[in-house]
Amino acid sequence: MPIRRVISSLLILPWMALQAEEDAPDFNREIRPILAENCFHCHGPDEKSREGDLRLDTFEGATEGGEFADPVVPGKPGESELIARIHSKDPEELMPPPDSKRTLTEKEKKLLERWVASGAKYEEHWAWVSPVRASVPENKPVDAFILRRLEKEGLEFSKPATSGNLLRRLSLDLIGLPPSPDDFERFSNWGNYAAEVDRLLASPRFGERWARHWLDLARYADSNGFQADQLRPSWAYRDWVIDALNSNMPYDQFTIEQIAGDLLPKSDLRQKIATGFHRTVTCNVEAGVSPEGNRMNQVFDRVNTTATVWLGITLECAQCHDHKFDPFTMKDYYSLFAYFNNTPIEVQPPSNKNDVSHDFVGPYLDLPLSPEQQRKADQLDEIIADLTREREKLNEGSESEFVAWQKSAMASLASQPKWQAMKVTAFQSSGGEEHRVLKDGSVLLAGKVPDTATYTVEVETKLKDITGFRLETLTHPDLPGKGPGRGDAVRPNFVLHEFRAALKTGGKERPISLQKAEADFSQKNWSVAGAIDGKAKTGWAISPQFGKPHQATFELTEPIANASGSKFVFQLVQNFGKGRVIGNVRISAISDPSGVGSLPPGIVAILKKSEGKRNGKQVEKLRSHFLNSDPKLVRLEAQLARLKKERSDLKVDQTLVMVELEKPRKTHILKRGNFLAPDVEVTPGTPTRLPKLENSSNRLDLAKWLVRRDNPLTARVAVNRWWAELFGSGIVATLEDFGTQSEPPTHPELLDWLAVELMESGWDMKHVLKTIVMSQTYRQSSRLTPELLEKDPRNLLFARAPRFRMDAERLRDNALTISGLLSTKMHGKPIMPYQPNGLWRQTGRNEPKWVEQKDENRWRRGIYIVYRRAAPYPSMVNFDAPDRSSCMVQRPRTNTPIQALTMLNDPAYVEMALALADRILTESKAPNERVNYAFGLTLGRSATPREVKIMEELVRSRGEYYRENQNKLNAVLKSPKFFYNPKHENKIELATWFHVANALLNLDEVMTRN
Incomplete structure (x- = not known):
């Protein structure tokens, strides 16, 4: 029995006078999150899971009933069943029900009462509405939005960061590498911040740094995944991303080429390579797998990844049923699915019956030879052509000699030795x-x-x-x-x-x-x-x-x-x-x-026959033997064979790309997401709650729709991720979810302003990044004061700069740069630096061979390290790198003992510490300046007196130890795991300073972007 009138008389009426005096609560910011978290699961968009025929995600559903006549009566909380139920003391009547493990706070209950009293107005979820540019000062747009919120909270900007800290922060953020000593000195003397921003944005290192972020989204890896996890050629796509970012390809074009570069009119090689975005999906080749089932799982992944990366919505929730919180149905899901359903099967039953894995069949695209390979191929082709002509001349001139040889051999057979x-x-x-x-x-x-x-x-x-x-x-x-x-x-x-x-x-x-x-x-x-x-x-x-x-x-x-x-x-x-x-x-x-x-017996037998009785094959056999007996010709043939093999070894590389079937597949809604249970047929289309796409049929139509000006999500989602890369968290904290379950934006007007700025600048990523890093907001100190700790512990108001540990790749690249080992070589096949022996043998069934590189390739940037899903590079995993089996929007940041052990003992980092020690000893001008020089290399500043004292004591104690235990030197300096050969000749000094360098690389300040 409804208990509304009882609750009304006891609780609701005393509030009504207060409601009229207070402003109506903001629906999207204050009310929708309460309903989405506590009510939509049973009373939301999903019709199949809806209870009591009550829908609370729309005004009509909330006011028109269900089993109750008056679930929400606008302006009358005392007559609204919703308000009665949230106050009920009866477990059978209470909402949310006790078995849901959800409860409303008193503050949330009062907000709902105020909302109903003020008219129960619904608003479209902010993310479904196209962004509009707010009016702000042109010279400081970002700061205007941030400062407005700070002043409202009684706060102000923090002091500016020091010049050294600011340059280091900027360099790590834009190119993923620390500044050089020359960079620090130049900026200290001239202080032209805008020029430094432009220099870093123009650096080829920019694309390598920001590609790491994108490749997590693209679930890029160099292997198939699953247990078999064979390696496969994907690196050309990785290089495409780096080049596209370096060239500042407009984000709309960047989107279109990756989703549908193969469908563009007169698409070129690079546009086809770009479609590797959706070929980086995992592929199961294990015995017993259904090739069609594998293909369907790949299409599911492509739909889910597209929705996450560009739309910021959890569309995968609608794969098996209507979305329980957001206005997306199964029909929406499978209509989007239809765009990606025209791809060929990628695995087939094994051609070799003895194989336990299916064959991975592509589709592949042949790549042109690299410039270096092409030069070598041209040289070989020219030499082979010259030698072939020389051989032809020898063959032409040898006919008379062949006749003479036959006669001589026949005569010699009579008195054969x-x-x-x-x-x-x-x-x-x-x-x-x-x-x-x-x-x-x-x-x-x-x-x-x-x-x-x-x-x-x-x-x-x-x-x-x-x-x-x-x-x-x-x-x-x-x-x-x-x-x-x-x-x-x-x-x-x-x-x-x-x-x-x-x-x-x-x-x-x-x-x-x-x-x-x-x-x-x-x-x-x-x-x-x-x-x-x-x-x-x-x-x-x-x-x-x-x-x-x-x-x-x-x-x-x-x-x-x-x-x-x-x-x-x-x-x-x-x-x-x-x-x-x-x-x-x-x-x-x-x-x-x-x-x-x-002579071989067969040749002797032919020679014993008279010339008139030899057939054509026998004559050719004699001629072949004679020619192959000519030392000059034999040497020439051997040289030709060697050169031809060398030429054939210059094989073209391949990459994985998307292709479209000539005859489109039919697409059906799949019951419970089961590809063996097709239901109603659907045609390609976009979610109905978002702007409509007319007359669409393929991925190219979808790609263009994603970057249409009226699409409310794409630009917002992109700028929010870039903001999070620079500030540690987004304006919308849930980077992957802009739906009703998301956290609301802390600065909605700023988010919309940046989104509009991106679109109106021609989708210029570097322009947006420059706008952000030029702001006072970005250039603040990261120092945390007691006031900020109390009022804004998560730094959601951005009253200070963030401080966080660098990601795995930047940690490694930072240490390589400081040590002087970093190779700036770009592009090409994945590299294999040091890794513990046999690691791959423990993971996956088909162990590829790890060939540790003993040249500069071992010191290239982390983005080039081979990414095997079953066993990513160990030190990367220790610092939270994903296996990239699925789209990763933002990596977690953990703090574990194994990370300290990695930095201290991983042979790769130990080798970097040795190189850093060697660099300090060979580059510093005087022994008494070494500590400050070391701090300058690692942090771009001088050591404090306390730090000098600590380091000098470390130098003294370690030096004393090695002078007394010189038999221990090779354990530090001559590890078989090292490739680096130090220049400094004094082994005791080198071993001593190795410990200093090792300590410096493990400093919190060195590992942190602050």
Whole structure:
């Protein structure tokens, strides 16, 4: 039974006289937050969850009923059921109900009573209304809004920050790096703040700093995510963002190209790369995943991310049901979904049946070669063309020589010289095996099989004028699988990496040059030519032809006149491992100026036929053999092969981009968000509560709608995020939510003024940032006074500058800059600086290889570090970097012991401390100035007397320790994890000042933007 009249007589009537004397409460600022927080869940926009048929988010719903005749009676709180229910003592009648765990404060109850008494007027939620520019002084627009609120609260601006603090703050905010000593000195002498702002906005470092913020929004990563988490090429999109920000691309164009650059008329390469924004979404390639289910999840993400980044609304709440707090329905959600529903499937069942992961199939876009790659490609193409012409000339001039060679070879076959086995006089193996020389002149190995071995064979022969050697690898019953290798009875292979020959006369050895190698059989990619090329990773092998003898012949560059008493020494280098060594070997020699004796049996068989009986294939085989026997041509072919491989290795890189299907998919509302339960069909469209988009069909229409002048959200959301980057919190604290559940703007007129300024300036981001940083509000001191702590502890009124720890990337970049290590190299593939060994092995199923870089790339900015979702760079995670599996609007700021341990002990930061110590010692002019010089490098100021005393004591104590324990120096200075090589030669001083540098990098003031 309604209890309205009882409550009215006891509580409401005494208030009515007061209500008339007081101003009506502000609906959007004071009333809507109460209703949204406590009532809309059951009495809001979501029709399916609405109880009592009562709707309190609209005037009509609140005044026209439901189960009760008079839920809200404008001007009459005593007759309004709403007011009765919030005062009820009966748990069955009380609102909000006790089981909701929500209660209204007395202040909130009185506000609702005043609101009803003043007429219960509803206002459109402020965020759904287009911003309007308020009138303020042109020269200080930001300060006018801030000061107006401060004066209302009885406050005033804080004192200006010192010049050094201000420059450091500005530099860290705009380019993410601290000023150099020269910057501090210039600003101290000239004090031209506006010029410093312009310099920093024009710096290429600007794009790198602000891209980090955008890439969190774009959930950019270099891997797919989920358990498999393979790496994928996305870095071209990251570079596009950096370049777009540096060029100050208008924010509307910045938006359109990322949402629909591929759909622009005559879209160019860079506009297509920009669509990587929506290809950075996670992709599940795990076994058993539904390719269509994966695609649908990606579309859900694209809808949710678009709504968050540009509209600042929690539209994902309408994926399974109408939004419970904001005026967005499931139809709104799936109408927006339709814009992104025309993308192809990105995963397919594995093409290799043995794979446990699906294939990731793109779509990809080929990138052009980099300028450096293109220069190298042009050079290689020119050389290859020249050598190809030279080869053609050699081939043309060799026809007559080919005819002559055939005749000579045929004549020589009648008196073909024979191979003669060379007598073994000594044999030694580095593997220590047993051996015995058999009657046929071969050496049989026995005993334990070594992992690797080099055989040294000393032989003698009476043969004169030797032109070639033959190496035979023979089978034997005592060998595993009969050989010819020793290591494995199933696969008795061997790998001969090098075959070397030398003439030994009078105890001295002279190397013999071998110009050509041929074999009866060579394993694929293991040609016998690799046994004489001097390369450690090539060699001769014979898989799969096991269990049969093989032979290789080696032609000498010049015949050897074998003198009496001379011997030959051969080395057979076999370093492959796993026992891949020869089990039975015999070496022979031949004196054959014609080379016929070294010919393969197949060539000899063709030559023995009369010319008239050879078919075309046999003639070509002879010609090919002849040409490949020409030393000059062989060298030319080898050079061409090497250059062509080098050219083919200059492969184009790829990047992930959006593409549109030719035939649009149909889109349906999905019951409970389940892609297997389609319901009513919908067409592309925008949320009905926002300005209408007529005749829209694709992503390009949507992108243009997002940046339309009458869109109330896009500009507001953007400037609020930029404000938060500079002040630590936004004018609207809930950066990701401008809906009815959001915190109301602290300075609504300022927010609207900045939004309009952005649009009317041509969507000029740098203009807005300059407007903000030029303000007195931005240039205040960050000192917190007792008065401010009491009246504004969260600094919502901006009566002082904020003070907060830098984010992970800026911390690292700051330390690299101070230490002098920072590389300003831009763009390109992700880098891999130091990381603990095996870290990736513990995360994800398909472990990519981490190749730690030992050059300047290890010291590039944090934005270039490879971002693997299953295991982001560890020190970044310790300082709250997300895994970027989803859109991150603002990172949390935590304060944990592990952060202190990271700064003190992470080898990357320890190496930076060593470099900083080296810099202090090599750059400071005198020992007594080192402490001040160190503070100048790290903080841009001199040390206080107290700080000097503390640091000098640290220098004294550490110096004394290392003078007494010099055996400890290398533990500090020679870590295998370091790549930096210090210049300062005094190791005791260097180790001492390392501790000073380490302490400085860990100072709160160094890690804080204040």
